Amino acid sequence: MAKTLDKRIIGDFTAAGVDFVTSVPCKQLAGTIEVLDQTPAITHVPSNKEDEGMGLCAGAYMGGMRPAIFMQNTALGVVVNTLATLIQFYQIPLPMLISYRGEVGEPVACQVEMALHTKAILNQLHIPTYHFHTLADVEELPGILAHTQMCKKPVAILTDASFWRAAT
């Protein structure tokens, strides 16, 4: 069931002009994805894998749309090459709303393994990274989305279990 926070996040994306979103689901993003599908201003095309999704985003951007991708942090293990040789190499602005699994509150031990690598991979790729841990952190989202378009880079918004647990 979508919460006020989910609606607020999607509202910020549409206000920033984002009109194309691809997603690979995560439990923490379920409400946000539900709101996506109820938002006529956004074309939502689910993808099977995040590198495929970034290809869709690159094409949509060149067609005049403003894309974003919703994904889980484990997928950073999939998309390193795509980020470097497509999104960064061709300078395509791409906000990545990332479910940051494996942080405090995580019930699945295996998720911690990729959580340990998440910020290291993003740092290695020089990707601007913002970590939403408390509910108030969401107030930064409009600024982050504007910053992404300005610098034409992939930008990571990590959203952890504490952030989602505080949602109403």
Add this chain to the structure above:
Amino acid sequence: MIRNDVLKTLLPIIRDELVVCNIGAPSQELHALDDQPTNFYMLGTMGLSSSIGFGLALAQDKPVISIDGDGSILTNMATLSTIANNPRDNFILLIIDNGSYGSTGDQPTYAGRKTSLAAVATACGCDHVVEVDAAQTAAAVKAALEARKMTIIVSKCDSGNVQVPVIDRNPIVIRERFMEAVEA
């Protein structure tokens, strides 16, 4: 006929169309044969020509032709289900199936053995899938453009490359030039 021969037959048909071209030899050969601002050359990221072209077709109404290869489709095969389930009649996926990884020394792919990419595309739910011999490729692309129906074309040709230079254009120049052509 090898890929470069097929591309030559396509030139009069695709010259003014939006083309997203696969990484490596396909982009290098197309660039050497007939560089156009309507061509987007992939310099990296094997497998995403289909997805980039499809994203472009979703975002605007001009026809888009993604030129892909058998090896690249095998790398990103699941995108055929994304394409099938979100059909766009301005999208044509041309898979040049030479049964080999052409850019890396013509090692055989599974598409050259037991795997049928046309059958895979059909099983994914693509409604218009045609498999043609290399010599019929240009006619198939022309027919798909005229029909304005999303079409997946598998062109069976021989393996082999021609010696052409790598593309040394700046990626941002390629992208901005292409985006101006999309908007024009």
